[in-house]
Amino acid sequence: xxxxxxQGILLGGYYALIACGLSxxxxxxxxxxxxxxxxxxxAAYLIFVLSERAQLPLWACFLIAMAVMAAxxxxxxxxxxxxxxxxxxxxxxxxxxxxxxxIENALFxxxxxxxxxxxxxxGDLSWDSWEPISGLYVGKLPVLIFVTAVVxxxxxxxxxxxTRIGRAIRATAEDPDTAGLVGIDARxxxxxxxxxxxxxxxxxxxxxxxxxxxEPYSGAPQLLFxxxxxxxxxxxxxxxxxxxxxxxxxxxxxxxxxHPLGFLxxxxxxxxxxxxxxxxxxxxxxxxxxxxxxGSVA
Amino acid sequence: xxxxxSPDMVHRWTRSSRHAAAASVIVLLGLAALPAVLxxxxxxxxxxxxxxxxxxxxxxxxxxxxxxxxxxxxxxxGLGAYFTVRLAETGFDPFLAMGIASLLVAxxxxxxxxxxxxxxxxxxxxxxxxxxxxxxxxxxxxxxxQGETGRSLISLNAYAADARRDIIYWLALLAMAGLxxxxxxxxxxxxxASIQAIRDNEEAASSxxxxxxxxxxxxxxxxxxxxxxxxxxxxxxxxxxQPKTYFSVQWTAYMIFMVLVGGIGRFEGAxxxxxIFFVIETWFGALGVWYLIxxxxxxxxxxxxxxxxxxxxxxxxxxxxxxxxxxxLELPSPSRKE
Amino acid sequence: MTALSIETxxxxxxxxxxxxxxxxxxxxxxxxxxxxANGAGKTTLLRTLAGAHxxxxxxxxxxxxxxxxxxxxxRVRRGIALVPEGRKMFATMxxxxxxxxxxxxxxxxxxxxxxIIGIFPNLEKRLxxxxxxxxxxxxxxxxxxxxxxxxxxxLLLDEVSLGLSPLxxxxxxxxxxxxxxxxxxxxxxxxxxxxxxxxxxxxxxxxEGKAVLEGRVDELTRExxxxxxxxxxxxxxxxxxA
Numbered sequence: 018x019x020x021x022x023x024q025g026i027l028l029g030g031y032y033a034l035i036a037c038g039l040s041x042x043x044x045x046x047x048x049x050x051x052x053x054x055x056x057x058x059x060a061a062y063l064i065f066v067l068s069e070r071a072q073l074p075l076w077a078c079f080l081i082a083m084a085v086m087a088a089x090x091x092x093x094x095x096x097x098x099x100x101x102x103x104x105x106x107x108x109x110x111x112x113x114x115x116x117x118x119x120i121e122n123a124l125f126x127x128x129x130x131x132x133x134x135x136x137x138x139x140g141d142l143s144w145d146s147w148e149p150i151s152g153l154y155v156g157k158l159p160v161l162i163f164v165t166a167v168v169x170x171x172x173x174x175x176x177x178x179x180t181r182i183g184r185a186i187r188a189t190a191e192d193p194d195t196a197g198l199v200g201i202d203a204r205x206x207x208x209x210x211x212x213x214x215x216x217x218x219x220x221x222x223x224x225x226x227x228x229x230x231x232e233p234y235s236g237a238p239q240l241l242f243x244x245x246x247x248x249x250x251x252x253x254x255x256x257x258x259x260x261x262x263x264x265x266x267x268x269x270x271x272x273x274x275x276h277p278l279g280f281l282x283x284x285x286x287x288x289x290x291x292x293x294x295x296x297x298x299x300x301x302x303x304x305x306x307x308x309x310x311x312g313s314v315a
Numbered sequence: 316x317x318x319x320x321s322p323d324m325v326h327r328w329t330r331s332s333r334h335a336a337a338a339s340v341i342v343l344l345g346l347a348a349l350p351a352v353l354x355x356x357x358x359x360x361x362x363x364x365x366x367x368x369x370x371x372x373x374x375x376x377x378x379x380x381x382x383x384x385x386x387x388x389x390x391x392x393g394l395g396a397y398f399t400v401r402l403a404e405t406g407f408d409p410f411l412a413m414g415i416a417s418l419l420v421a422x423x424x425x426x427x428x429x430x431x432x433x434x435x436x437x438x439x440x441x442x443x444x445x446x447x448x449x450x451x452x453x454x455x456x457x458x459x460x461q462g463e464t465g466r467s468l469i470s471l472n473a474y475a476a477d478a479r480r481d482i483i484y485w486l487a488l489l490a491m492a493g494l495x496x497x498x499x500x501x502x503x504x505x506x507x508a509s510i511q512a513i514r515d516n517e518e519a520a521s522s523x524x525x526x527x528x529x530x531x532x533x534x535x536x537x538x539x540x541x542x543x544x545x546x547x548x549x550x551x552x553x554x555x556x557q558p559k560t561y562f563s564v565q566w567t568a569y570m571i572f573m574v575l576v577g578g579i580g581r582f583e584g585a586x587x588x589x590x591i592f593f594v595i596e597t598w599f600g601a602l603g604v605w606y607l608i609x610x611x612x613x614x615x616x617x618x619x620x621x622x623x624x625x626x627x628x629x630x631x632x633x634x635x636x637x638x639x640x641x642x643x644l645e646l647p648s649p650s651r652k653e
Numbered sequence: 654m655t656a657l658s659i660e661t662x663x664x665x666x667x668x669x670x671x672x673x674x675x676x677x678x679x680x681x682x683x684x685x686x687x688x689x690a691n692g693a694g695k696t697t698l699l700r701t702l703a704g705a706h707x708x709x710x711x712x713x714x715x716x717x718x719x720x721x722x723x724x725x726x727x728r729v730r731r732g733i734a735l736v737p738e739g740r741k742m743f744a745t746m747x748x749x750x751x752x753x754x755x756x757x758x759x760x761x762x763x764x765x766x767x768x769i770i771g772i773f774p775n776l777e778k779r780l781x782x783x784x785x786x787x788x789x790x791x792x793x794x795x796x797x798x799x800x801x802x803x804x805x806x807x808l809l810l811d812e813v814s815l816g817l818s819p820l821x822x823x824x825x826x827x828x829x830x831x832x833x834x835x836x837x838x839x840x841x842x843x844x845x846x847x848x849x850x851x852x853x854x855x856x857x858x859x860x861e862g863k864a865v866l867e868g869r870v871d872e873l874t875r876e877x878x879x880x881x882x883x884x885x886x887x888x889x890x891x892x893x894x895a
Contacts, residue, residue, distance in 0.1 A: 049437030051386065100619045107384045110440050111571055112618040114386060118568055118611025126604045181757065188743050188754050195741040198705055200729035200758025200803050237564060241448060244441045278452050285449035289430075292442065296433045 023155055025270035029246075029263030030163030031228065035221035035239055036246035036258045037170055038214040043247070045190045045210040048098055048109040052117035053243060055236030056215065059120055060086050060222025061135070062128060062231075068138045075138045083219045090215030094208040117236060124233035135226030143227070162224050166262070169217060170255050176213075186210050238281075245288040264291075343492055350481045358484050362552050364593045365487040366545045367569070369494055371577065371585040371592070373541035374570035376498060379580030380510045381534040382517060384436075386567050387443025390450050391539045393561035394420050395546025397454050400466050400556045404459060409470045410482065413547035420543030421536050428535045432528060444564065451562035465557035468550055483551045490548065494541050499582065501537075506530065514580055572610050575617045578624030587626050655717070656681040656838040657702070657733075657807050662711035664694075664701045671697040673862035674711065679807075679855075684839045686853035686870075688846055688882060693859040695842040696738050699809045702840070703735035704728040715807065729758040732806035736813060738842075740796040744785030748776055748795050751784055755802030762804025769798035772828045790821035794828070801832075808832070810841040814848070826852060846878060860884050 039053045050056075060082055067078035093116070101112040136143045145157040177183040185206045189196045193203045225231055225239065242265065250261025265284055272283020350358055370392075378384045398416035403409045427446065434442050455462050471479055501507050509530050512520035521527050550556055569592060577588020599606045621628060658678035664671050671694040679685050687695045700706040702713060704725030712721045715731050723731070734755075743751055752766050770777045773794040779787060784795055793813055800808060810829075814822040826848065833839060833852060843849040850856060850870050858866040858881040866873075866881035 043437070049441065051437075051441070097615070097619065104618070104622045106436050107378070107382065108618055108622055110384045110386070110437055111575060112615055114568070114571060115575075115611045115613075115615030115618060119608050119615065122604045122607040122611065126608065181753075184746070184750055184754055185757060187746060191743050191745060192741065194705060195737065195743070196754075197725035198703055198729070198735050198737060198741070199754050199799060200726050201754065202724075202726045238448075241441070241445055245445065248438065276456075278455060282449065282452045282456075285445050285452070288445060289449065292434075293430050296430060 020152075020154055021270050021274060022267065023153070024159070025267035026263050027156065027159035027163045028266030028270060029259070030159070030166040030266075031221075031224055032242055032246040032262030032265050033259040034162065034166040034169065034217070034224055034262075036243040036250075036262055037166075037173065037255060038217035038221065039240075039243045040247040040250075040255070040258050041173065041217065042211065042214045045186055046094075046098065046102070046207055047106065048102060048113070049244075050098075050214075051110060051113040051240065052093075052120060052236075053113075053218065054238070054240030055117045055120040055124070056086070056089075057218050057222040057225060057239055058231055058233065058236045059124065060219040061226040062124060062133070064219075064223050065133050065135060065226060068135065075135075078138075079219070079223055082223070083216050086215040086219040087212040090211040090213075090218075091208045093215075094211035095204070098211065099204065099207070117240075121233050121236055128233060130232060132230040132232045133226070134230045135223065139227055158228060162228065165220065165224065166259065169220060170259060173213075173217070174255050182206070182209060242284070245284065249288060249291050343488070346488055347485065350484055355477070355480060358480055359552065360593075360597065362480075362484045362487045362548070364589065365484075365491040366548050366552075367573065367593055368491050368586055368589040369487075369541055369545045369548075370566070370570050371573035371589040372495055372498060372582075373538040373545070374567075375574045375577075375579060375581075375585040375588075376534050376541075377538040378574060379584075380502075380514045381531045382514060383432075383531060383535070384440050385443040386440045386564065387445070387447040388538065388542050388570060389562055389564060389566040390443065390447035391420050391424065391542040392546035392549070392566050393447070393451065393454065393558065394423065395543030396550035396556050396561045397460075397546075397558075398543075399547045399550050400468055401457075401459065403468055403470045404466075409468055409473075409551065410486065413486070413544075413551060416547050417540055417543040420546075421540035424536050424539030425532075427539075428532045432531055432535060444567075447562055447564070451558055454558045454562070460556070460558060463557060463559055465555055467555045471551065471554060483548065486551070487548050490544050494544070495586075498537075502582065506533065510534065568610065568614075572614045574624070575614050575622075576624055578626030578628075578630075579622070581624070581626045581630065583630075584624050584626035588624065591625075654681040655679070656683070656715070657840070658714050659702070660712045660714075662698075662701065662713065663709045664697050664706055665709045666697070670709075671862055672701060675859075675862070675864060676711075677857060677864065677867065679838055679840060681806075681838055682836045683855060684833050684841070684853045686849035686856045687840060687842045687859060688844070688849050688856060688878065689859035690882060692861075694862040695859055696811055698859070699735060699811045699840070699842055700737075703733055703737075703809055705735070705737075726758065729803050729805075730760060732760065732804075733809065734800035734803045734805035734807070735809040736796045736800045736811060738811040738815065740792045742784035742787075742792050742795060745783060747781050747783055748787070748791075749780045751795055751799050752802050755799035758803045760804040764801045764804050766802075769801060772831060773798060789817050790825065793817060793821075793825055797825070797829070805837065807838045807840070810839065810843075812842050812844060814843065814845060822848070846875065846882065850875065850878065858882055 035057060039050060042048060042050050042053075063082045063085060064075075064078045067073050067081055068075060073081075097112055097116065098109060101109040139158070142158050142161075146154045147157065148154055177187055185196070185201050186209070188199070189201060189203045189206045196203055196206070225235075246261040246265050247258055248261065249264050250257030250259065265288065268287035269280045269284040272279035272281075276282070346361070349361065353361070374388055377388070395416055398419045399409070399412045402412035402415055407415065431439060431442055431446070454460055460466055474482065502510060509520065509525045512523065512525055513527055513530055517527060546561060549561070573588035573592045574585060575588070576591055577586065578584020595610075599609065602609075617624065623631070655678045660676050661674045662672055662676070663674055673694075675698065687698065689695055697706055701708055704720075704723060704727070708721050712719055714720065715728070715733060718731065720728055720731055720733075743754070746754075749766065752769060766780075775791060776794055776798065779791055784792060787795065797810070797813065813825055817825070829839075829852070841849070841853070853870050855867070855869050856873065856878060857864050858878055860881070865884065866878060
């Protein structure tokens with residue numbers, strides 16, 4: 018049982034990792050990028066190709082992939098998201114969905130249906146674990162992932178709070194019109210934010226490849242997990258994303274113990290329950306007042 | 316100089332729309348007669364076309380009129396098929412099962428709407444996707460379905476192959492005509508005016524006293540029902556039910572494509588989009604993955620460069636409206652110059 | 654030396670023309686007051702000058718350079734800064750952060766947070782407070798400071814007295830006094846006629862998007878301006894040489 022709790026929490030680290038890019042892009046640009054999952058999978062494939070075929074060390078693969086994905090983020094923002102955002106708040110959903118279709122199927126075209134993994138690049142790290150107390154196993158890779166998530170969230174938070182670009186991003190997110198009036202180029206800032214989001218996506222993709230397998234259509238489940246973790250934690254809060262990820266991870270881990278399909282079922286079910294509760298609770302909170310109101314003068 | 320407008324100056328039909336209405340009736344009658352002349356393959360393909368039209372019209376009703384983009388409508392498609400299989404197992408005639416299944420889907424969508432309609436924009440879109448994913452998994456758990464093994468609608472075998480095909484064809488045609496007709500009637504009614512007001516400007520509509528949530532709920536349930544019918548019909552046509560086929564997000568991809576290309580928020584647009592999709596699928600479907608990449612790319616390009624779709628462009632350019640759901644003012648010509 | 658000039662400038666709200674074919678110029682170091690009733694087009698004019706509102710027709714030139722097609726952040730770089738109506742603070746950010754944002758355009762100059770505090774000393778203890786929690790007067794001071802941080806040549810002030818008590822307005826204008834004598838070109842929109850005429854060198858009165866009166870403050874009487882304000886001088890426009 019304790020093992021499961023630990024596993025669940027550590028799994029949450031991964032979810033926070035993949036969720037933070039989605040959440041970041043949403044708070045800055047008010048766009049939910051439905052291509053988020055497939056972009057993470059693309060990053061995983063890119064690193065895979067660099068590692069297996071070009072035989073580069075993993076850190077080099079990561080740096081190259083990060084540069085490529087950041088550039089891709091910049092382009093996606095400038096070419097697609099800017100236009101889509103002008104068409105109203107529904108259009109970006111359709112555009113990014115179309116983009117995800119193109120990405121997924123292009124990956125399939127290129128790589129086929131085989132599942133891949135980055136396990137080769139990390140060797141024993143895949144299953145090494147510590148045993149601090151007899152019977153208690155803590156996987157090294159999951160811990161590494163969790164730590165990476167915390168570092169990344171902290172890094173993002175620090176960037177937003179203390180750097181020039183961070184201030185510009187926050188100002189543009191709050192009021193792009195006034196941001197222009199003080200001299201901020203909103204388009205450049207949003208493109209930078211997209212690039213930053215895709216750097217986090219690159220990390221998420223690499224981690225996905227390390228801890229599990231991936232195939233061209235893995236993007237959709239990853240998007241759903243990222244979304245669920247963001248929403249559970251409260252959209253717009255970076256640390257909330259970590260909390261959301263942990264709750265999701267725990268739900269899934271306990272669900273897995275009950276039934277093979279329980280992993281996914283529990284995750285989705287817990288998400289919907291929390292969503293339901295959060296939407297309904299305002300009603301619950303005001304119910305006493307409304308009940309009292311009913312007894313007032315007609 | 317001002318003109319006093321009197322009620323007899325307000326018209327609903329235009330000349331072209333009257334022609335179109337007459338033409339539609341003729342087309343429907345013609346389509347109904349086709350099984351007498353066409354072969355099995357063609358009948359099957361046309362059945363698919365009717366199902367596509369239904370799906371496009373329903374997704375358009377929800378997104379174009381209700382402003383609700385859902386990436387999870389496949390849940391109703393899957394449930395329509397699933398309930399049909401289940402009901403058929405308990406002894407219902409398969410065609411009757413289809414009808415009851417569709418009603419069940421509508422019934423299920425009502426409580427779902429109470430929660431989901433509180434979500435906005437992207438949250439609603441992906442939230443529905445999660446609902447679909449969860450439903451898919453729960454259906455997997457059903458002992459009858461056994462994961463992805465699936466189940467066939469065996470009781471269809473009671474009907475001879477040809478008769479079965481024709482009945483399904485006519486049912487699809489009937490469903491399409493009925494749903495489209497119903498939607499048209501709805502849009503022309505007072506509720507329809509509310510719907511269009513919401514489509515154009517939700518806040519303004521609300522300030523006019525329109526109950527936005529109730530109207531959206533109506534669209535949600537209607538769309539669920541329609542897509543449930545589509546799922547049941549698809550099952551009848553394909554005979555086997557495999558959860559991952561029916562609950563696949565691919566269906567939403569098709570619906571998005573049809574509505575983006577045809578024209579969002581425009582009645583004629585959905586029909587046009589379905590026809591275009593049908594033609595593209597017939598010609599390019601065999602290309603496999605490239606076909607799918609093409610679909611995604613075209614949808615993306617349309618969303619960026621022609622967001623109102625082909626019909627939207629036609630309507631803007633030529634001012635044609637074949638399915639008049641609005642009002643027109645015909646002013647008398649001035650009797651003297653100013 | 655002309656700092657800013659506009660030529661038959663037209664700006665619209667939808668189909669409604671808010672600024673109609675307006676032409677005037679402002680000399681370097683001059684303080685120009687724009688007065689007029691609500692809806693006269695003053696705020697639209699300022700926003701159009703700052704690049705926050707699209708130009709429908711005509712042109713705008715800063716120091717001889719045509720800026721009509723430039724976006725607002727590019728105009729800040731050319732030296733135009735707007736203190737918007739309603740202040741438009743970034744409410745979740747602190748005073749210091751708002752001020753630092755003002756410097757993002759990268760123009761060289763004398764303005765710094767220390768100097769801003771010099772003219773608005775009450776901001777010093779509020780530097781690390783979120784602007785959403787500030788009083789109206791403090792927000793106004795921050796808004797002006799934020800615009801100044803971009804080292805503007807031309808400062809546009811839109812109704813800085815809106816929603817403030819007379820005492821605070823006095824203080825704000827007192828702080829602006831130094832600016833006005835230091836060589837910054839200022840265009841201010843002000844509802845209060847007497848205050849406007851007390852600080853400005855020239856005044857333009859607008860009505861329904863057009864200038865109905867224009868002239869040096871020391872050559873115009875209150876009565877003339879009031880008449881123009883209410884559109885009572887419509888049949889004859891006073892044009893006194895600058």
